[in-house]
Amino acid sequence: LIEMLLSSNPEVAKQSDSLLPAAQSNKSTAAGVxxxxxxxxxxxxxxxxxxxxxxxxxxxxxLNHxxxxxxxxxxxxxxxLLSDMYDYAHQQSADLQNVDHLAFALGNYRQSNNGRAIYNFNNGNNFDFEGHLRTVSFNEKDTATASRILNSDAINSTRLDQGFLRYTLDPGNGALSNTSDFEFMEQMVIKFSDTGAEQISLPSKFSSFSGRSPSESSxxxxSKEVLNPNPASTFKPQIINDNGKWIVLDPAALGGNSLEQTVAQQKIKSAVSLNEQVISAFFGNDKGISEVSTSSGLLSLLGKVGKAKVL
Structure with a gap:
């Protein structure tokens, strides 16, 4: 009946529009902003x-994505949700970079198939070169904030994806990648939850962006003991610097040899190759190279003094 009345009488409709709550109009405008x-x-x-x-x-x-x-x-x-966060941050005169970085963290989580495509640093497979197991954790401040979020009532009803929160607040995942401010994240978790009405305003410290630096916040x-298996300690480089000279090691020579043995073999091989080039220049290519194909042949040929061809 009301709809019929409004549609049949434009003047009544006009008057009814003026009676709409101001909050509803403001909400629409805010959503647009x-x-x-x-x-x-x-x-x-x-x-x-x-x-x-x-x-x-x-x-x-x-590769395509x-x-x-x-x-x-x-x-x-x-x-x-991010639109609502931007609007709220704008109203509270907060630095919008706080929302930007939270958006990037959430985007990284989505791109990695909700974290499934990224391995956890604390999975027990990260060793240093001496065989000690490496693990990473948040600093004291971030640890406390992460704990508050994960144990809050708000996490059960927040619009911010719970899977994302549990993923990024696990130090094995978030310590080395997340640059968003965990305290700002905490405010967003609360604001956009069933308990959000209790949050009247953002703390003034969010008027500027500080974020978190993974290198400084991790x-x-x-581990005290050397653990096995230990892939890191058995790593053998294929390029080394020997007294200022870079040597490319032959992968086939690495095998079960020690690094010292491999370097020595590579030096001999490099010297033979260089001498072959010298012999080739002085003795010609018809016979010289075939005779120096081995180190013994090289030494034998170098002993034939006075038999060089005249070029």
Whole structure:
């Protein structure tokens, strides 16, 4: 009946529009601002509003997709949430880089098939060259923040993907890759959850962006004992520097030989090759090279003094 009344009487409809709650109008405007910021900052779309299609992360790390921006793998719901985050951050006068970096972290997670294509650093297979097991953890500040997020009530209802949160807040995954501020992430988890109404405003410290530096925020630990198997300690380089001279080692010569044995063999081989070139220049190619194909042949030929051909 109300719809019929409004459609049949334009004047009534006009009056009813003026009675709409201001909050509803403001909400619509805010959504538009947030989406515009999301498109502009993440995809460089300024005016036409065209949004790049969502790319599946199932094959996100193959040769056809690995060079793409991680942002292209953000899902439709990710983009909607980020739009709301941009709007909220804008209203709170927060530095929008806080949202940018969170978006990149989420995009990296999506591109790697929700983390399945990236191995965990703490999987027990990372050794130093002496055979000590290497593990990584967050610094004290990030450890405390990650713990608060993972043990909060908000994580059970937040719009921010729980799989992403558990993945990136695992130091084996997030310590070396995530550049977003964990404390800002915590604020977003709370704001966009069932308990979000309790959060009135963002702390003023987010008016500037600090983020986190993986190199400065990660703590590496080595096992006291040498563990086996130990791939790192058995690694044999194929290029070494010997007294200022680079030597390319023959992979076939590495085998079970020690590095010292291989280097010695390679030096002999290099010397023979150089001498072959010298002999070839002085003795010609018809006989000389065939006679110096081995080190013994080289020494024998070098002993034939006075038999050089006149060139």
């Amino acid at each position: 947030g989406r515009a910021l999301m498109l502009s900052r993440l995809f460089g779309t300024e005016n036409n509003g065209v949004e790049p299609p969502v790319i599946s992360g199932v094959n996100g790390m193959d 690995i060079g793409m921006s991680p942002l292209n793998f953000l899902t439709t719901s990710d983009r909607a 703590v590496f630990t080595l």
